[in-house]
Amino acid sequence: MSGHPEVSRRTLLTGGAAAAALAGVGVWAASGPTPSFAHGDRGPGNGRHVLVGYDSAYGSTGDVAVAIADEFGAAGWRSEVRRVGEGIDLDRYQAAVLGAPVHRDAWKEEATAFLSGHADRLRQIPVALFLTSMSYGIDPDRARQDRAKRAILEQVARQAPSLTPIAMRPFGGFLDYGRMAPINGLVYRGFAGNDTSGDFRDFDAIRAWGADLAGQLRRKR
Numbered sequence: 001m002s003g004h005p006e007v008s009r010r011t012l013l014t015g016g017a018a019a020a021a022l023a024g025v026g027v028w029a030a031s032g033p034t035p036s037f038a039h040g041d042r043g044p045g046n047g048r049h050v051l052v053g054y055d056s057a058y059g060s061t062g063d064v065a066v067a068i069a070d071e072f073g074a075a076g077w078r079s080e081v082r083r084v085g086e087g088i089d090l091d092r093y094q095a096a097v098l099g100a101p102v103h104r105d106a107w108k109e110e111a112t113a114f115l116s117g118h119a120d121r122l123r124q125i126p127v128a129l130f131l132t133s134m135s136y137g138i139d140p141d142r143a144r145q146d147r148a149k150r151a152i153l154e155q156v157a158r159q160a161p162s163l164t165p166i167a168m169r170p171f172g173g174f175l176d177y178g179r180m181a182p183i184n185g186l187v188y189r190g191f192a193g194n195d196t197s198g199d200f201r202d203f204d205a206i207r208a209w210g211a212d213l214a215g216q217l218r219r220k221r
């Protein structure tokens with residue numbers, strides 16, 4: 001890290017130190033503007049059903065879920081975008097793609113709880129996992145980020161012992177201080193600096209991953 005002092009600082013801060021400090025003082029409990037969370041169905045009704053389930057604090061991971069669901073829909077699947085915690089009945093689906101933002105160097109807690117709570121069903125169907133992260137988007141050391149974020153996803157998979165995801169993929173995330181409660185935005189900015197906000201979601205890569213998954217699963221039918 002010493003070779004990239006500027007990047008190291010930003011990476012460290014967006015990678016969890018700021019968030020951990022904030023969590024320590026409890027400011028994340030304050031609510032901000034109500035984000036809109038994606039939800040909806042795509043594709044023909046006669047295909048197999050795939051769940052694109054996600055968690056999110058500020059909504060942007062839902063856009064990633066929608067882009068993936070669109071690819072499944074285009075490939076003939078019935079794809080359903082649902083936020084975890086919406087009372088999802090996993091028995092309705094023959095495959096699941098699950099994603100969540102990184103919070104404090106871990107998959108967001110509610111998504112992890114969903115995965116471990118539904119471990120029995122998830123072991124019976126193909127499952128793919130993804131995450132969104134600011135440090136993955138910002139840090140130019142792709143190899144380091146890839147290792148770190150894949151380790152987080154591997155840790156997630158271990159929450160459902162014997163679950164073997166067919167794919168695991170980190171993506172850059174999105175952070176807009178304007179979507180946070182003022183106190184959260186202020187404190188996060190204070191720790192991390194202005195340059196840690198932005199949209200680092202690579203929708204070409206996200207769509208390509210979704211299309212590839214849909215293709216893989218079609219061949220398994």
Ligand SMILES: Cc1cc2nc3c(=O)[nH]c(=O)nc-3n(C[C@H](O)[C@H](O)[C@H](O)COP(=O)(O)O)c2cc1C
Nearest residue numbers: 015019056057058060061104105133134135173174
């Ligand atoms: C409380 C909090 C903690 C975060 N912790 C991390 C982190 O440890 N590492 C990281 O790369 N990004 C971190 N982020 C950035 C988010 O992962 C990223 O902005 C994500 O795309 C947000 O998704 P959402 O809009 O669906 O909530 C954090 C964001 C928040 C709000």
